[in-house]
Amino acid sequence: MAVPADHLTAEAPLGTTREIDDRRLGIVGAGKFGTTLARAAVAAGYDVAIAGSGPADNIALTIDVLAPGAHAATTDDVVGHADVIVLAVPTHRFRKIQPDLFAGKILIDATNYWPPVDGDDPELADAPEGTSTIVQQHFPSARIVKSLNQLGYHQLEENQQPHGAPHRIAIGAAGDDQLAVRTVMRLLDRLGFDPVDAGPLKNGAVLEPDGSPIAPTYNAEQLVKRMTSRGPTVRVPQRA
Numbered sequence: 001m002a003v004p005a006d007h008l009t010a011e012a013p014l015g016t017t018r019e020i021d022d023r024r025l026g027i028v029g030a031g032k033f034g035t036t037l038a039r040a041a042v043a044a045g046y047d048v049a050i051a052g053s054g055p056a057d058n059i060a061l062t063i064d065v066l067a068p069g070a071h072a073a074t075t076d077d078v079v080g081h082a083d084v085i086v087l088a089v090p091t092h093r094f095r096k097i098q099p100d101l102f103a104g105k106i107l108i109d110a111t112n113y114w115p116p117v118d119g120d121d122p123e124l125a126d127a128p129e130g131t132s133t134i135v136q137q138h139f140p141s142a143r144i145v146k147s148l149n150q151l152g153y154h155q156l157e158e159n160q161q162p163h164g165a166p167h168r169i170a171i172g173a174a175g176d177d178q179l180a181v182r183t184v185m186r187l188l189d190r191l192g193f194d195p196v197d198a199g200p201l202k203n204g205a206v207l208e209p210d211g212s213p214i215a216p217t218y219n220a221e222q223l224v225k226r227m228t229s230r231g232p233t234v235r236v237p238q239r240a
Helices: 032-043 060-066 075-081 091-096 130-138 153-160 177-190 203-205 218-228
Strands: 022-029 045-053 071-073 084-089 104-110 143-148 170-175 192-196
Touching: 022 032, 022 075, 032 045, 032 060, 032 153, 032 177, 045 075, 060 071, 071 075, 071 130, 084 177, 104 130, 104 177, 130 143, 130 203, 143 177, 143 203, 170 177, 170 203, 170 218, 177 192, 192 218, 203 218
Parallel strands: 022 045, 022 084, 045 071, 084 104, 104 143, 170 192
Antiparallel strands: 143 170
16 A cells, blocks of 8 residues: 555654654765666755765766766765665675764665676575675664665656655565664655555565566555565554
8 A cells, every 4th residue: 555644754663763864865876876866866855965986076077967956975975964875886885885884874775686797696695584684784783774676777767756646656665673664765755656664674585686576666555465475574554
């Protein structure tokens, strides 16, 4: 089912962390997906900082052209800029980032393991609970949410619909920190997609290639049905 808007703005559950500024977004990865996401987020009203693999000056012109309104930054600057950060790099490259860099941040793992790009990586290839659990092990103090990996950059740009649109595409968000998941769901909604709470982080395996809706697209009801048919627990929010 589509997620009610009041669920996305409801009071945070007890025991969660401090309030965050969820109108700032950081993106680590300035490739096609990262720049497309930056462009969509700026249009949705986000203050976006995006980093490539080197100095900010190296991507400044690219960002000005492909994501006007976003600003080029270093990865450290992205961390200082936003409480919500999207990891949009080839999956294997997460190991090159300092494990404590995203401490306390909501880190959206938008990566997918692709052998042609990532090489032969037994740890990622054989992750029974999804590659995001491996990413979480590398960034133990980050609040990992698996999301935004279901669509290619062209699908992300071509399928945005306003809240309540009848043919809106759904995107799942899986994570162990429910406040982090809710924050990511608000982002998905603002970007133009129906968010589905996919349950704990291990459920992110169903959102990955060869075990998920990576190629086709689904509405919220279809995505929930597909996920539950494969076994994981999906937290389907209800109106209060």
